[in-house]
Amino acid sequence: MKKLPQTINLTLKVWRQQGSQDKGRFEEIPVKNVSVHMSFIELLDTVNEQLTIEGKDPIAFDNDCREGICGACGAVVDGQAHGPEKATTLCQLHMRKFSDGDKIVVEPFRARAYKVVKDLVVDRSALDKVIQAGGYISVNTGGSPDANALPIPQIMADKAMDAAACIGCGACVAACPSASAMLFVSAKISQFALLPQGKPEAAKRAIAMVSTMDACGFGNCSNHRECENTCPKEISIVNIARMNREFFKASFISEEN
Numbered sequence: 001m002k003k004l005p006q007t008i009n010l011t012l013k014v015w016r017q018q019g020s021q022d023k024g025r026f027e028e029i030p031v032k033n034v035s036v037h038m039s040f041i042e043l044l045d046t047v048n049e050q051l052t053i054e055g056k057d058p059i060a061f062d063n064d065c066r067e068g069i070c071g072a073c074g075a076v077v078d079g080q081a082h083g084p085e086k087a088t089t090l091c092q093l094h095m096r097k098f099s100d101g102d103k104i105v106v107e108p109f110r111a112r113a114y115k116v117v118k119d120l121v122v123d124r125s126a127l128d129k130v131i132q133a134g135g136y137i138s139v140n141t142g143g144s145p146d147a148n149a150l151p152i153p154q155i156m157a158d159k160a161m162d163a164a165a166c167i168g169c170g171a172c173v174a175a176c177p178s179a180s181a182m183l184f185v186s187a188k189i190s191q192f193a194l195l196p197q198g199k200p201e202a203a204k205r206a207i208a209m210v211s212t213m214d215a216c217g218f219g220n221c222s223n224h225r226e227c228e229n230t231c232p233k234e235i236s237i238v239n240i241a242r243m244n245r246e247f248f249k250a251s252f253i254s255e256e257n
């Protein structure tokens with residue numbers, strides 16, 4: 001059996017931008033002896049070590065947990081948000097996915113609602129604003145014994161759990177041709193709308209979160225399904241249909257609309 005190489009040489013074509021007012025440009029950086037076992041974030045660490053030794057400005061990028069659960073990391077790699085591996089965050093993408101001699105293009109998530117802070121770091125606080133508008137439960141749901149006393153059909157619990165897998169990375173927005181945040185917002189609405197504890201505030205929540213999403217400058221869903229295809233947690237667009245139903249239902253009963 002042919003042995004795969006343990007190290008590869010690459011060229012990183014990376015976006016460099018000092019801030020939202022700067023025009024930005026690509027910079028090509030050759031990187032030698034990259035271990036195929038590294039994650040993409042570790043590759044950026046290695047490049048930054050190299051740049052620092054050379055007295056150059058390291059590449060700014062976001063990350064935290066490095067295990068696919070916090071949603072902090074993210075960049076567009078070769079035209080795909082989070083890179084070419086399906087259902088994988090940038091921090092879980094490994095260099096074995098690439099070949100010796102590759103030129104890898106790395107850009108920030110681009111969307112009207114995301115301003116570039118520096119290089120690959122974008123301001124995703126618009127997503128936080130949507131959560132602040134209604135992504136919580138404020139009614140008293142009692143303690144753990146009360147939760148256990150409330151029977152929930154398994155299928156509803158599973159659907160709510162699937163929606164709750166959204167890590168808020170915002171890649172769906174970057175992948176969408178309309179820069180829509182509907183997959184993200186629909187996951188956050190669905191995780192509560194499917195459970196009895198979320199019902200009392202469902203109407204208020206749907207209107208507040210959808211209105212804030214619109215006010216933040218996100219686009220509308222155009223049914224391209226790029227969001228679903230890109231999502232590292234495989235959030236289904238079925239949630240968008242549910243969000244639309246929740247919003248229309250709320251519009252009929254709410255005085256706020």
Ligand code: SF4
Nearest residue numbers: 166167169170172231
């Ligand atoms: S829906 Fe998927 S891509 Fe969008 S924020 Fe949630 S985890 Fe990220």
Ligand code: FES
Nearest residue numbers: 064066071073091
């Ligand atoms: S660093 Fe937390 S998901 Fe990638």
